[in-house]
Ligand SMILES: CC(C)[C@H](C(=O)O)[C@@H](O)C(=O)O
């Protein structure tokens with residue numbers, strides 16, 4: 001097949017891990033006889049420096065017409081003043097909104113050979129396989145804000161339609177998994193959560209084959225530690241999803257391992273590792289490319305429908321995590337390129 | 352000294368654990384020659400059943416004129432419909448607001464002999480001693496809410512004055528500890544967080560002897576697991592505090608162990624264990640009273656200035672945690688009364 005993929009390497013380690021993921025996609029293309037055209041664009045701090053804007057119009061236009069977008073990371077100490085008028089994160093938020101990618105999928109599995117790196121006791125990590133579905137284009141991230149000398153406000157707003165579409169996506173995904181959806185809210189305090197809960201209840205009636213459970217966000221923050229293997233698909237609003245998925249990511253032993261996919265309705269999907277720009281190690285060639293590489297696998301699966309190719313990448317990564325080489329964050333000493341090459345070799349073996 | 356203490360046992364296991372804490376306070380009063388007058392009032396589901404209101408006027412009036420308030424827990428399956436017009440939690444939120452207890456202190460320590468119960472690996476738990484200071488009377492909990500057929504909103508609002516007073520409290524508390532304050536916000540996304548951060552920065556200048564660190568709430572959710580012993584005082588807004596303190600509580604091995612103190616400016620403080628009403632075990636006499644008993648110790652310290660008496664309770668609890676008897680939640684088989692009696696005996700020994 002032919003596909004146009006826009007890459008947005010961004011800041012910090014973003015360019016290094018994105019390059020590794022692109023190398024993997026090129027190998028897959030060659031092996032499986034696809035034609036992937038790559039186009040690189042600016043986002044984040046590097047875009048601010050070059051154009052004054054965190055998401056230049058040319059970047060957005062390219063993403064809009066692409067089949068999929070692969071992003072590295074945005075932000076860094078140079079642009080870290082939260083009160084600056086223009087900030088790297090604005091580029092990412094504007095992109096999510098413009099692409100309409102309302103469902104952010106963050107799968108969490110704990111690789112058995114890396115369980116020693118997890119802060120959690122190993123018996124708690126057995127059979128952990130959670131798919132977070134975070135609402136990504138609503139809530140307090142995009143609500144009205146005010147600021148005066150004395151006070152500030154953020155409005156969290158959800159419409160029924162916004163809740164319905166992401167919750168339906170979660171139920172659909174659960175049907176291909178263990179048929180268990182946990183919806184997380186703060187319905188004992190927030191009006192948006194009460195609307196969320198009653199909407200979830202209504203949608204759940206369309207999926208009688210899927211078990212539904214509600215949890216309050218504070219309880220869920222605890223349950224993710226005490227009973228992480230109890231969960232299958234976890235669906236929640238934007239800010240709760242931000243917090244819970246980072247908490248959950250700690251269980252995997254390294255943030256560097258985890259991918260994400262952000263999907264809308266038929267438009268280009270957005271794929272990015274969940275780690276940030278990691279300025280402390282940027283430019284050293286030591287960043288773990290696995291999160292970016294697994295994001296490329298999700299891109300093949302969700303935007304291009306290439307399931308066998310996605311599985312080829314995932315199997316290759318699995319093999320490298322089992323036998324090494326391992327990057328520093330997971331206790332090894334391999335550089336980004338060494339890990340990339342090991343994944344490439346494993347794909348060649350697999351194919 | 353003479354003091355008037357209002358008790359609000361509330362729902363579920365609330366009455367059982369509150370009774371144990373009152374027994375401890377009575378023993379302390381006898382031993383140290385204080386006169387504590389106790390007055391029991393209604394709150395929560397039991398108050399709704401009796402009066403139609405989750406915080407009857409008589410309860411509030413009694414709390415307002417008391418020296419301190421000791422609360423059990425509110426809520427339960429009978430009143431759990433989040434869309435019901437009157438709900439138990441409303442009583443608790445109204446009480447916090449009416450008493451003006453804007454600073455919620457939640458200390459976290461992990462007792463060495465209970466480390467095996469924690470989901471975290473034991474090496475991560477060494478030297479964990481965190482004091483969370485959660486803003487308790489502002490933010491999305493108390494902002495304007497709207498609800499229509501199609502949408503809902505919650506406004507998170509903070510004034511500079513609201514931020515200043517709780518942050519000052521955190522810095523003051525840090526001076527009696529390891530002089531390290533971590534302020535948690537989401538300043539890369541929220542306007543209230545940007546105001547929070549710049550206010551914290553300004554207040555910090557008054558405390559040059561205290562080290563200040565900022566963390567984003569998503570990173571903090573991760574850092575609490577990977578480096579929990581790095582933190583001393585953690586200050587944050589209401590909703591983030593709700594989530595992070597429950598997450599942190601999981602580290603201790605059981606929610607049943609942890610106390611809290613909610614303080615304002617010179618008004619009655621509010622003391623409660625951080626666990627909920629635990630309807631599954633209510634009325635069976637098996638609830639762990641330690642969280643409530645340690646809340647009574649905080650009451651003596653913060654509302655009555657009785658430091659030696661507070662320490663007597665804490666030492667007694669420490670001894671019981673070390674040698675037993677242990678309640679079910681921490682792997683033993685002792686009932687509430689047995690644990691209470693062991694604490695009482697240890698106080699008699701200590702005094
Ligand atoms: C960079 C930041 C704006 C972003 C978010 O809060 O969504 C990040 O934390 C994430 O989870 O992708």
Ligand SMILES: CC(C)[C@H](C(=O)O)[C@@H](O)C(=O)O
Pocket residue numbers: 188189218440443593
């Ligand atoms: C019962 C609920 C309203 C409350 C809160 O969210 O503050 C509880 O979770 C807590 O942390 O004390």
